[in-house]
Amino acid sequence: xxxxxxxxxxxxxxxxxxxxxxxxxxxxxxxxxxxxxxxxxxxxxxxxxxxxxxxxxxxxxxxxxxxxxxxxxxxxxxxxxxxxxxxxxxxxxxxxxxxxxxxxxxxxxxxxxxxxxxxxxxxxxxxxxxxxxxxxxxxxxxxxxxxxxxxxxxxxxxxxxxxxxxxxxxxxxxxxxxxxxxxxxxxxxxxxxxxxxxxxxxxxxxxxxxxxxxxxxxxxxxxxxxxxxxxxxxxxxxxxxxxxxxxxxxxxxxxxxxxxxxxxxxxxxxxxxxxxxxxxxxxxxxxxxxxxxxxxxxxxxxxxxxxxxxxxxxxxxxxxxxxxxxxxxxxxxxxxxxxxxxxxxxxxxxxxxxxxxxxxxxxxxxxxxxxxxxxxxxxxxxxxxxxxxxxxxxxxxxxxx
Amino acid sequence: xxxxxxxxxxxxxxxxxxxxxxxxxxxxxxxxxxxxxxxxxxxxxxxxxxxxxxxxxxxxxxxxxxxxxxxxxxxxxxxxxxxxxxxxxxxxxxxxxxxxxxxxxxxxxxxxxxxxxxxxxxxxxxxxxxxxxxxxxxxxxxxxxxxxxxxxxxxxxxxxxxxxxxxxxxxxxxxxxxxxxxxx
Numbered sequence: 347x348x349x350x351x352x353x354x355x356x357x358x359x360x361x362x363x364x365x366x367x368x369x370x371x372x373x374x375x376x377x378x379x380x381x382x383x384x385x386x387x388x389x390x391x392x393x394x395x396x397x398x399x400x401x402x403x404x405x406x407x408x409x410x411x412x413x414x415x416x417x418x419x420x421x422x423x424x425x426x427x428x429x430x431x432x433x434x435x436x437x438x439x440x441x442x443x444x445x446x447x448x449x450x451x452x453x454x455x456x457x458x459x460x461x462x463x464x465x466x467x468x469x470x471x472x473x474x475x476x477x478x479x480x481x482x483x484x485x486x487x488x489x490x491x492x493x494x495x496x497x498x499x500x501x502x503x504x505x506x507x508x509x510x511x512x513x514x515x516x517x518x519x520x521x522x523x524x525x526x527x528x529x530x531x532x533x534x535x536x537x538x539x540x541x542x543x544x545x546x547x548x549x550x551x552x553x554x555x556x557x558x559x560x561x562x563x564x565x566x567x568x569x570x571x572x573x574x575x576x577x578x579x580x581x582x583x584x585x586x587x588x589x590x591x592x593x594x595x596x597x598x599x600x601x602x603x604x605x606x607x608x609x610x611x612x613x614x615x616x617x618x619x620x621x622x623x624x625x626x627x628x629x630x631x632x633x634x635x636x637x638x639x640x641x642x643x644x645x646x647x648x649x650x651x652x653x654x655x656x657x658x659x660x661x662x663x664x665x666x667x668x669x670x671x672x673x674x675x676x677x678x679x680x681x682x683x684x685x686x687x688x689x690x691x692x693x694x695x696x697x698x699x700x701x702x703x704x705x706x707x708x709x710x711x712x713x714x715x716x717x718x719x720x721x722x723x724x725x726x727x728x729x730x731x732x733x734x735x736x737x738x739x740x741x742x743x744x745x746x747x
Numbered sequence: 748x749x750x751x752x753x754x755x756x757x758x759x760x761x762x763x764x765x766x767x768x769x770x771x772x773x774x775x776x777x778x779x780x781x782x783x784x785x786x787x788x789x790x791x792x793x794x795x796x797x798x799x800x801x802x803x804x805x806x807x808x809x810x811x812x813x814x815x816x817x818x819x820x821x822x823x824x825x826x827x828x829x830x831x832x833x834x835x836x837x838x839x840x841x842x843x844x845x846x847x848x849x850x851x852x853x854x855x856x857x858x859x860x861x862x863x864x865x866x867x868x869x870x871x872x873x874x875x876x877x878x879x880x881x882x883x884x885x886x887x888x889x890x891x892x893x894x895x896x897x898x899x900x901x902x903x904x905x906x907x908x909x910x911x912x913x914x915x916x917x918x919x920x921x922x923x924x925x926x927x928x929x930x931x
Binding site for chain 1 (some may be wrong): 790801802803804810812813814815816817818819820821823826845846847848849851852853854855856859875876878879890892893894895896897898899911912914918922
């Protein structure tokens with residue numbers, strides 16, 4: 347027999363066993379981990395309150411694995427096969443039981459034992475797999491729930507919110523404190539820090555260091571900031587499409603007469619500037635936005651969306667299309683007015699309850715629209731598979747191991 | 748050497764599982780290392796073997812940490828570790844010395860030759876003897892996706908940290924039932 351001659355390895359089982367987890371890596375993750383300066387990965391799950399506020403239909407409880415830029419949902423996959431983790435034996439083999447493997451002593455009087463041994467130190471009944479849903483991960487729904495809404499009203503009603511310190515050069519924007527407050531918010535958001543950052547920028551969220559509060563401005567507030575900065579830019583001759591100093595823009599926003607009381611915090615203006623800045627010139631959140639130039643197309647689209655969100659947030663409050671187009675044009679600098687057209691709006695960002703009106707569609711609703719259209723064929727296939735009595739078809743879609 | 752009175756460690760045997768089911772249960776509640784930074788050892792790929800002993804596996808299965816994966820259909824039953832018999836084992840300091848190995852069988856790669864490690868034909872055949880009279884036939888397979896072996900990092904205070912101890916790319920896989928064999 348061929349097996350007689352080939353080298354055999356004694357196989358043992360170690361007690362007590364150790365605890366291990368097996369995680370299946372995606373190619374990108376493998377590359378990341380094998381690289382020289384492999385980053386620290388994070389396992390994140392939402393805080394209890396956030397998990398209740400932002401319900402994930404696919405799972406009640408979940409843990410996400412986050413690289414600096416990517417997020418993966420961890421799924422535990424059970425298998426009735428057992429996966430043992432082996433390592434070379436340390437040689438503490440119970441001699442009393444050795445006869446299980448080798449019965450009789452050979453001619454030399456010694457047991458014909460293999461010289462070398464491996465031992466099972468752990469058994470895993472499941473592996474962890476990583477998934478990315480087709481819609482991806484976004485921090486926006488979580489940020490919307492965890493940040494306080496900054497509205498014009500909150501500024502008017504509550505005198506404390508008037509940013510009395512904001513007119514200082516520092517503008518109440520201690521970068522270290524800002525970062526600390528932002529990190530505190532992001533710690534509970536189960537997506538990667540890059541995705542948190544992009545969601546943060548999308549919402550024009552900002553930090554008020556003095557109060558220790560992170561805000562997200564309402565659509566009305568963003569519209570107000572936009573109108574104000576556009577007027578200021580026109581008055582001061584700032585070309586928004588060319589590079590300008592954000593500090594100049596801020597000065598243009600302040601009235602000369604009541605410079606002590608700015609219309610909104612400087613951090614908010616900077617958040618809006620960051621949002622509208624040409625994407626590849628946008629600095630990281632950790633860095634100050636000193637210079638900016640606005641992306642005209644992006645800007646035009648953004649203005650239309652916040653105008654719709656501010657004036658016609660629901661189908662019941664839909665406004666006339668021609669009114670909307672006129673108002674949209676009025677919100678744009680003179681040279682941009684020609685850009686305002688319904689065709690320039692992002693697909694799915696609006697709906698028309700009737701042919702003459704228009705209203706806003708929340709980004710979260712948009713995703714659902716896309717999801718249902720994408721899920722329909724899959725659901726049909728699943729329904730078909732369920733009705734069949736053919737085992738092959740029933741099990742075809744399941745993953746085998 | 749340690750003594751285990753009245754316990755039959757020799758009864759290691761294979762339980763067959765009739766069906767293989769892969770399910771996706773809701774995420775495990777015990778996997779709650781939330782917000783725990785997880786740091787792969789930066790030198791994992793170049794680290795010297797953690798065990799001073801020679802690694803008897805074919806080159807392909809050897810990893811820097813010495814860990815390898817073996818999958819089989821079924822379960823190897825070994826009597827449960829009874830800590831009351833080894834009262835001092837509860838003392839973590841002596842845990843290492845209290846660990847012991849129960850022989851199960853032998854592992855063989857009949858077509859493997861150390862002289863020709865680049866030829867991968869040997870991967871097609873592997874034997875696992877359980878006891879003396881049962882043999883399983885399997886193979887060495889490249890994993891479709893590499894598997895990271897995670898372990899809790901010892902000594903992490905406050906936060907729980909997991910460590911990627913190893914990234915494994917191959918497994919020894921026994922998908923067939925054991926067959927009776929003569930003593931070898």
